Amino acid sequence: MRQVARFAAYLRTGCQSRTMQADRRVVKERSRSSLAGAVEMKVELRGVSLLLTWLLCTASAFADKPLVARLNSADQYDVLDGLRDLQFVGRQYRLSVKQRLIELVDHPNADVRVDALRQLAEIGAAAADASDAITPRLRDEDPECRLAAADALAKVADRIDLAAAVYVEALKTGADLQDDNRKGWLVEHAGQELQWLGPAAAIELPALLELLNDPHEIVRAEAASVLGALGPQYRQQVERQLTAALADPAGKVRLAAAVAINQIGAPVDQAVQTLIQLAQEEIPASDEAANSFWAENFLASTAVKALGELEGDAAPAVPALGALLKSPVLAVRLEAATALGKIGTAAQPAAPALAAALQETEGHSAPFLHHSWCVGENAAVALGQIGAADALLTALNDKQPMIRARAAKTLGEIPAAAPQTVGPLSQLLQDPEPFVRINATKGLAKLGPAAAAATPDLIRLLVNPLGVTSFPAGMGIGLTESTSAEAWRALQKINPTAEQANPALIESLQSANRLSYETICALREYRPDSAAVKEPLERLLQQKDTRVAAACALAFVAPDHDEIAPILRAAVFAEEPELFAAWGLDQLVAAxxxxxxxxxxxLRKLAADRSDLLLWLTLYRLSPNDRQTTQSLVAALAYGHPTFDHQALAESRRFVLQQIGAQPLLREALVGELGYVDPPNQAEEDFTGEQSAYRRLRAARLLIAANVAVEQAVACLAALVADDQMSGSIETVEILTQETPPAAAIPLLTLLLDDNERYTSGGDFYGNGGEWRVTGDRAAVALSKLKATAALLGKLDSEDPLVRERVVRMLGELDEAAAVNALLSKTADLDVRVRRATMTALGEQGKSNPALRPQLRPVLEQAADDSRQSVRDAAGQALRNWQ
Known part of the structure; x- marks a missing residue:
């Protein structure tokens, strides 16, 4: 088996490092458009994906040495395992092994050198003393090592000049490598690194302009992409050359030039026409292209994707995109639907074509990618984005359940149509297909309080749970959903009163033959008259398969009931205990x-064996002065894996918050968690580094909410943010917004404004069905809620246009003169996204404060002369919103 582990390590380092194992930044949302990402995995890897995944999993089972031991091992495969696992720990831990990383820069194995250089780059300026070891690697015999050394020097010593020179040299010579499998990769990698330098890459501007005339089309294409990444400030120096590249004989170069012209903020009329032509230059589709999401014609599908990135400026392409919904190439159809949605209301003429595309319900996936592609799903999303409520309402009556489901979910994205959609969506809650009912609840949830009329129908879905499992990846891990769980989530967002909810709740219990967890949540939330629900709960108490759930429910409405205590006490120790047992027992103790x-x-032994939060909570209620019990409860809370969903965690949290001020042991245990560090011995398997961060994060949240040791807790949050170790930035923003004193929260939120990383919330393990969230966007919203005008204004001139855009959006919501004056200063921003957001924000200011309209109207009217259609559209819409 050791040979299997070594072979897997060889595949991982030999194949993955050359094609898939790009810099950690690949997982971050890019701040500039790029050709990369149109196809996220190379076609040639399809044949080995299943084998490679199995081998990697097998190898992981044998990576049982502590991380430091692996880094210090004489076995190069152990070292590679250790280097790979460093991605799961923070900057502070990397610093502790920095000297070993410096030593590994001279390792005889090229893959070890590359990974060591990448880890030093992650440390950043704190690894400046590694410069002398890194510099010789700029002349390494391995081209990937040279690129990694350049990246490391740029980050640890700010030697952008040396890095850019290495990248440009790789562009010049990479296409002439003898190794055909690597020369294309080398050029693309060098171009990608130059794009990441952004405007700083202008230090090599003459050489980049010269490369637009290189005999190799891949070099010309990468040079065009790098010139686009220089941004609007270099428009005058590169616009003429990029415009000329629109006539290049190679389609790949024309595509790159069109994307680059958008990036430098130049007029895109000619670029749009070029992209339309590229999108229509299809080769005949093979049978494989008709049944797979892999893009047979990479150029056409990527051109369509690029049109979508232009948003409203791509309005002239709407007829062509509508026609491409019938393309024989699946990837083109998928991208056409997505592009039409991004274009927005200007794509209304394509609504009939999108409605027809809803009929394509076949899913396409690949083993272990854990995602499914479907033209009909993309079309449904697009119809919601362009506001085509009529087409979606019609689709609610389609004979195909999948079409009904997608239309129902998407209607929630059109809040203006709520008066017309709540009734039909409520009717769909009785659809014979559970998947349709689930998606109808999701649509109603998105409408929020506007869907209050659906409360009785949603309540009826709570009582009898029905689970539905889908497999979005074909052979991968599916997403399991439940009608009762989705109905409860919808009710929480609609937030009906007890008077609106209880009649249906009482009625549903009368005929219930099962009892869901969400029904008990509703009983706790809406508190119906106990006499009205006691009889049906006692009936369920007599049935074998519902007795534990009924006992738990009675623990909330009638905790003194004679029969429930023995049932719950015994059920906790069942070989396969029901979820309700520990919850009901805890409620009895609380009573x-x-x-x-x-x-x-x-019970104590059972709680330790199962790491059960609610059992520890029960024991703590009985023995609040026991140190071991207190520490166990805090560890369970901080670990963040409750037995139930967030409702049960919230209930535990409320009780703990009440106790923190009065119980010194509890305070002591929570403060101790702020410094929790668990050495990452098996980071790749159990994500220990992340777990350490989350334990500290949740302990800090409890302390801040209880107003205890706030200064220490905020310092812990600051350290976590600075360490860049965790993917809990969204939760950090929530803590800073909801519970932290503004004076302490605002500086950290200001730091998080720069964070462009995206995370999923909800969905399955791989994010299917989840919601993408950007940390910086959430931080901006939080600052707006805190009225932190000064903090937002301080970021108004950020070099990153994404930061400027999100700041401008939030300034539109602040009723302050300083916000209006700042917005007026951004009407001529070089970046089209910032100008567009500025017009929308000025419109919001005028809408909320009519007295400002005489001052703002001339500015919005003047935007009619803007070079970009999307800016003109935003200004026009802002004026129309005042009517």
């Missing part, structure tokens, strides 16, 4: 019941 010493001892 004043006690447990004898023998039972408590057995």
């Amino acid at each position: 004043g019941q006690t447990l004898d010493a023998d039972y408590q001892a057995r």
